[in-house]
Amino acid sequence: MNEGAHVGSIAAVREFRAALCTFAHDARDALVAFDTESRRSLEWLFEAVPKHWRKELRRAEEAVTQARIDLERARNSRLPGGEPRSCLAERKALERARGRRQYVEEKIQKARHWAAVASRESKEYRGRAHQLEALFDEHVPRALAQLDRVLATLESYVAAGNYGPNRFALVTRPPDAESQAMASAPTDAADERDQRERECSETNDAADAVERGSKA
């Protein structure tokens, strides 16, 4: 710690370290959750949707074929008095069948369009997400390691009684105030912090390895 150090509360630094652990944990959870959900949606769009509409197209084409047959049969038949039939119902049925087929063909076009757009967006997202994860992998362990060094230095100052504006530029609260601040923290919050600390212990080991690697 150089002479320009100015720390009013070691607990504040310690709590920020815990907050950083919580963030790293929650951010990864959010990315994993989004990744899982987006993959599920993409699978639906790439596989289930085309399969469904291809099946619907076959049905629609069969319906058109059947409606044509029905119309043709109606045209060839006569009323009891020998008059030709109007075939109005059959014409309408054919019109409806053609309309349904057109609707399904449009759905297939839309599905192709959105699959292409989603594929492009998915690649964009995954590229960004990988960059962010790589940044987390590199920066979070280093940030935690730096905070640990800061905390160790501050605690050694406090333990040695070498603190206060007259002896060091480092400014701390009296140890009693620190103790009270720690003691007054809610038990649940303390338990959660302990949990995060444990989760981050492996991260610290990784940070040390990174530090050693960068020095080498």
Added chain:
Amino acid sequence: MRTGDLTAGAAKLQESWKKLRAHWDATTVEWHDAVSQDFEARYLDAIEPQLAATLDRMRALAQVLTSAQHECEQ
């Protein structure tokens, strides 16, 4: 098919970052020196633009999938 959980993922990521930033702001009231400034620049300021860009892409993909769902459903 529902895509509501996609927006929840982006919201959770953004909320986590906001909490960390707010925590850092509170921390700098007690810790403000060259080391804390370096820490902020080196780590927090470096993460922020990458995180914002990722959030943009998450929202864009969620929007595309929502539109696809609307247009392609039975």
